[in-house]
Amino acid sequence: MTAQPFVPPPYPYDRLDEIAALADEHPGGRVDLSIGTPCDPTPPAVLAALAEGDAARGYPPSIGTLAFRQAAARWVERRLGATVDARSEVAACVGTKEFVATVPQYLQLRDPSRDTVLYPSISYPTYAMGATLAGARAVPYTKLGDISPDDAARALCVWVNSPANPSGELHDLVEAAEWGRDHGVPVLSDECYAEFTWHPSGPTTILREGVQGVLAVHSLSKRDNFAGARIGFYAGDPELVHYLRETRKHVGLMPPGPVQQAAIVALDDDAHVEVQRQRYLGRLRVLADLLGRAGYPAELPDGAFYLWVPAPGGDAWEAARDLARRAGIVVSPGEFYGPDGDGFFRVAAVAPDDRIALAASRVTS
Known part of the structure; x- marks a missing residue:
């Protein structure tokens, strides 16, 4: 059989033009709660650090400067309660989306006998797309215990995501680490919403279970409103970190020097994160009230800054149209996050407070 060329599918959020047009009919226009992009200011000290020194002059280290890796390790210990070696168990990435999308191809080069990426059945679409771009099998799972032998x-790897996008669920990272070790499968734990854990248990990381066979993936995009700078890191198993570091060097994947410099300032400051936590929690409450008054009961999540809402009759697209007409908001139908999400829609608490208040004022019953 002749291999067929890859045809990129439509990018999910590009499919929302119809919904956005309905929302734009309101005075004041749409309130876009679809893409989870930060809307709040980056801390001034972080922005100031971008312009300091001469970090833009030369090529930055692809693996991250030692100072950046040490800041990441300090943050993991201080905020998440785990210890990693900054020299051998941490490396930088150009935002975590590129890491998620490209790591399967590098893992396949590492072990050509394997061809499968396991990922949660309701999840961030890039887990599956990363497998596709690597020519690997993308296999969803609902529970780790249900994965076939x-x-x-x-499996090249198994993805876990806690707090989860889009549902806000907290998953059992102890179980994930044990499953990976029992089956000889690297566990890649996407923890980019860890700071926005609302459950009393607080933020955690798979690294608390030790580094053998696991990688935790973290981003400054959400924590620090620094998404445009494209900076993150992965940490864990020293053999995996070393292999990925050395492979990624050849691709030229390196966060800019000034961005690494600014990221150190961001990671070492927790005060601005607490301010951001309160912003998101307040917005989630306002949005849950808005949705309830519109006939879409929504529960606050255990983590992240999304509401994952059942659609009446299972028709998420019709719910999205209805909310666009009545409240002028743009939400994401759950099918964007896999077929199992088809009966839900996601609402991201990412618009400024005055815009969310405008949307809330449009809903009278």
Whole structure:
């Protein structure tokens, strides 16, 4: 059989033009709660650090400066309660989306006998797309215990995400680490919403279970409103970190020097994160009230800054149209996050407070 060329599917959020047009009919226009992009200011000290020194002159280290890696390690210990070696167990990435999308191809080069990426059945679409771009099998799972022995034997990695996008669920990272070690499968734990854990248990990381066979992936995009700078890091198993570091050097994947410099300032400051936590929690409450008054009961999540809302009759697209007409908001139908999400829609608490208040004022019953 002749191999077929890859045809990129439509980017999910590009499919929302119809919904956005309905929302734009309101005076004041749409309130876009679809893409989870930060809207609040980056801390001034972080922005100031971008312009300091001469970090833009030369090529920055692809693996991250030692100072950046040490700041990441300090943050992991201080905020998440785990210890990693900044020299051998931490490396930088150009925002975590590129890491998620490219790591399967590097892991396949590492072990050509395996061809499968396991990922949660309701999740960030890039887990599956990363497998597709690597020419690997993208296999969703609902529970780790339901993964078949054949799929486990073929797995390059298994993704876990806690707090989860889009649902805000907290998953059992102890179980994930144990499952990966029992099956010889690297566990990649996407923890980019860790600072926005609302459950009393507080933020955590898979690294608390030790580094063997696991990588935790973290981003400054959400924590620090620094998404445009494209900076994150991965940390964990020293053999995996070393392999990925050395492979990624050849691709030229390196966060800019000034960005690494600014990221150190961001990671070492927790005060601005607490301010951001209160912003998101307040917005989630206002949005849950708005949705309830519109006939869409929504529960506050255990983590992240999304509401994951059941659509009446399971028709998420019709719910999105209805909310666009009545409140002028743009939300994401759950099918963007896999077929199992089809009966839900996601609402991101990412518009400024005055815009969310405008949307809330439009809903009278």
